[in-house]
Amino acid sequence: MPPPAFRRLRAPLAALTAAALSAAALLTVTTQPAHAAAVPTLSPLDVPGRGAAVKFKEQEAEFAATNGTVIGPERRYGTLPSEASGRQAVTLSATGQYVEFTLTAPADAMSFRYSLPDSADGRGRDASIDLLVNGSKLKSVPVTSKYGWYYGGYPFNNNPGDTDPHHFYDETRTMFGSSLPAGTKIRLQVSSIAQSPAFTVDLADFEQVGAPIGKPAGAIDVVADFGADPTGAGDNTARFQSAVDAGRAQGRTVYIPPGSYTLYDHVVVDGVTLAGAGPWYSVLGGRDPVNRNRAAGIYGKYVAGGGYGGAVRPQEANGPSRNVTLRDFAVIGDIRERVDDDQVNALGGAMSDSTVDNLWIQHTKVGAWMDGPMDRFTIRNSRILDQTADGVNFHTGVTNSTVTNTFVRNTGDDGLASWPERVPNAGDSFTHNTVVVPVLANNIVTYGGRDFTISDNVMADTVSNGGGLHIANRYPGVGSGWGTAVAGTVNALRNTLIRTGNSDYNWNFGVGAVWFSGLNEPISGAAITIGDTDILDSSYEAIQTIEGSSSGIAFTGVTIDGAGAYAIQAQAESTMRFTGVKARNIAQSATPTHNCVGAGFRITDGGGNSGWAGSTCGGTWPAPQFTYGGRPGGGGPGTPSPSGTPSPSTTPTSTPTPSTTPTPTTPPGTVDLLHGRAIAASSYTDVYPPQRADDGDRASYWESANNAFPQWITGDLGSPVAVGRLVLTLPPGWEARTQTLTVQASTDGGSWSTVKPSAGYRFDPATGNTVTVQVPGTTARYLRLTFTGNTGWPAGQLSEFQVYGP
Known part of the structure; x- marks a missing residue:
């Protein structure tokens, strides 16, 4: 199923400017942080005695302090949370939104996993996110989508016009300049949405890197002895090759001092030690x-x-290399x-x-x-x-x-x-x-x-x-x-x-x-x-x-x-x-x-x-x-957490705590009956197909053909069931708009009855850009929304089409 994309926010410039000014005020006003409400999950790093003994302390964004939007849990291919660690992450889609971690051990460096929406041409976008330490800005950290977003079938391409986008996430790393003690607040905060309309943060890894490793006694130095350039300029392949060849001939270690070295080709090694100052x-x-x-x-x-x-x-040729x-x-x-x-x-x-x-x-x-x-x-x-x-x-x-x-x-x-x-x-x-x-x-x-x-x-x-x-x-x-x-x-x-x-x-x-x-x-x-x-x-x-x-x-x-x-x-x-x-x-x-x-x-x-x-x-x-x-989950944003889970500020326990009986069926009225089922539409524009209104991600959306009302979107519940209400949403950062629509139902997909006549429904960010439509006494397999107007954009738009029982 196609993944979320945030290529444009569909809001007039004036509205975006006003939103940016309003969000900018958050930078100077002290606000109470809101903890992410996420479903507790077992971390792959919390299994005693198994797995790699890593050097870093990992924290998931969905359990950190945030005023962003938790996405997931979700596992369907092509959805943004499906590729997140623990199948959950936090999307920041407005200036001033943040995820804030608290160090549990001293650290002088961090890496974090994130996703940006792709650019329209598939070449990726560059942006930056602010890094704050205890509320003060330390630096802006560059981020990019250039290493993600593949499309189509194997072996994949970078063409957004093809289907099945995936591989959404990337990681970047940065050093703090000094060791920070446990208890320090490390915040990733959006300073502008001009370069990217959204930033999704999956997790952060914190570690104590320490000083660089010095040159071993008697080692060959690729810079001092062979003229390699540590600034990243020019091709150093020949210089590195000469250094490792000399290291083999002389039985000496070859040392790579701190720096960034550009190579245009392989360096071929045989009978030599190539050692750096540390991977950072x-x-x-x-x-x-x-x-x-x-x-x-x-x-x-x-x-x-x-x-x-x-x-x-x-x-x-003439391998293998040895030693x-x-x-x-x-x-x-x-x-x-x-x-x-x-x-x-x-x-x-x-x-x-x-x-x-x-x-x-x-x-x-x-x-x-x-x-x-x-x-x-x-x-x-x-x-x-x-x-x-x-x-x-x-x-x-x-x-x-x-x-x-x-x-x-x-x-x-x-x-x-x-x-x-x-x-x-x-x-x-x-x-x-x-x-x-x-x-x-x-x-x-x-x-x-x-x-x-x-x-x-x-x-x-x-x-x-x-x-x-x-x-x-x-x-x-x-x-x-x-x-x-x-x-x-x-x-x-x-x-x-x-x-x-x-x-x-x-x-x-x-x-x-x-x-x-x-x-x-x-x-x-x-x-x-x-x-x-x-x-x-x-x-x-x-x-x-x-x-x-x-x-x-x-x-x-x-x-x-x-x-x-x-x-x-x-x-x-x-x-x-x-x-x-x-x-x-x-x-x-x-x-x-x-x-x-x-x-x-x-x-x-x-x-x-x-x-x-x-x-x-x-x-x-x-x-x-x-x-x-052992607990049910996967309804996406807005789905009530199962009873018995920790409060939002509680880190998940290191082992699952399932019940001794099979997972109970979620009571009618609290589970989205359309989630994961077929969905279709009269049309869609660009890379916004109807499946994006059923992917569990509030930031992605369906958009019909522009300037061509009426348009419809239809959900197939799989079999006739009793329906009590529909929950319709738009991305939380969008400006207010009213969409005019009719609700119809069918048990066979051929004959339709109107269960809600045409009316205007206001989607307002003050109320979460969410509209609830009550349809009591309705039994249907198919539900259709027919759009005839939208004050914010000349098309039908939905980020989530949810259906609940009575």
Whole structure:
């Protein structure tokens, strides 16, 4: 479903000027901060003993002090909150609006995750937001939408005229100039909406960076010894290449002093240590202004027959590289699109007996795309953010290698992946990592491979076309004919999955939090164990089999707590053994297992199981009912919080506290009956289709063709139900206007009756730009609003079309 967009506010200049002056007054008047009213959710950083041990303290915007608008919780693809951590964020859409965090530990730096609306041409917009410390402005921080907003189908583009916008968020970072104590108030505040009509803040990470790391004794200095420019001017590729070549020849570390270094191409490393002053100080970036398929990256040498796509330069051949150490610097690139043939990754090639330690990788295509054969390679203690494709991919012949204690967020494809395309991967592991919000595909996956360990990880907030943990014989080059199929022992132990899987818009049914696929050939002969694992608040089903049979799978000591539809969804034959698998808070509580393959799906009961018995094979896939820590949620702004949740100022607890009974049905009259269902309109303009009036985001909206009344918008409730009232909204920052409309109802979509004759309804920011239309005694499947006038703009406009029972 198309996401929210805020490309224009549809208000006259005079009104915007008056609003700006009014909001500006907020900067000088002390006001009482309003805490965000958000649904409590489990943070991926609050799982003891699992995930990466990060250096920062994270705070979600929806639990901070704010006078903005909380959006979400929502998980439908293409909606702005669906890509937010915890599926909630705060939108600031007027001058003076803010989100304010309180430091829980000393910090001298912060990074924050945000989204700006795209520009009309898809090239992105630049803006800034003020950073205040204890009420005083410290600086303005630049923000941009240039690294987000992709459109259309895979491999995506930057054309706003295409459908399915996604990848909305980005991160930026800044230092305070000094260490600030715990209790300090850090505020992000809008100073102007001239450059961007809205700013959505997802979260902030605070840390103590400290002083830069000094040059190691005896090290080569890329600036002092080889003339590299730390100001970001010009291409330094040749200077860096000469420095690392000298480091190898002389057996000396190569040091990158503090600075920003522009590289137009790969620096090829072999038998050398490349070390920086820390990832906040030594930053590599850049891209060839002419040959756009060349950009900053540190690469090992390729092996003949490896997986490299494209021509290999002479200095990149005859690999693998060996005995490489890369540590304590950042690669922050300038990649704004996905072209799979372009080698514009932060790390690449083949590096055996090598280590990557404490790198910050951002705005590249893939954080590390490793093309073997190569052996004994480690990535550790690193951050990989905002990629257009994968976070890490062990691609072709990567053996005995690992990613550990690494934090991955906002990848455009799989977070951590192993793909042995025609060359086996074996003995690899992904351990103690945190992987959050892969916009496409899976948090962690092995497409084939032998003897793989996936342990002690946290996976959270899958968005689309994938699940949390995926084990499969899928993708080209994976199968027994190449020796690359799933084989040996695969141990997925002590993992926590939070809000993973999704209700997939391509398949029109769910993808599991944990799922198995035998697409290329059956998964057989391997010993696969999913053990000591928590599968929490799954977006559709917790466990899934699909596309081909699987066997040899054992689930041991697994908690399934919350699922939007099923505990188990069997769409392919499989044999499994369940021991101590306990499920609760499953939306389809009467039939928590979906099985249409009959006796082909077999579970051996090892004892200690509960909550997943009872099967169905329905002809219709149910809409998901999302839970958050066992509590219902997902109605978007304006939906009452479930009873029993903490007050708005309370931080969520570190573990879910679900009830011991299945999630209750929300009483009629408090749940939006149209939410998530089909919606259509007589017309729409530009990038404002009718689905935006049903996306749970007050800041997005539908707009009909201009100067062409009458226009209508129709919602399909799925079946005839009793209706009591309609709630219609416009974005909260818009000026007042009156829209003239008629309400009609139908049970079959063919014959219509008028339930409210034509009347003018005033949308006023003083009352939240919200109108309630009472329609008691109405039974309908379809509800239609026909617009014949609008005093604010010559079109029908709605940001939310909500329908409630009597």
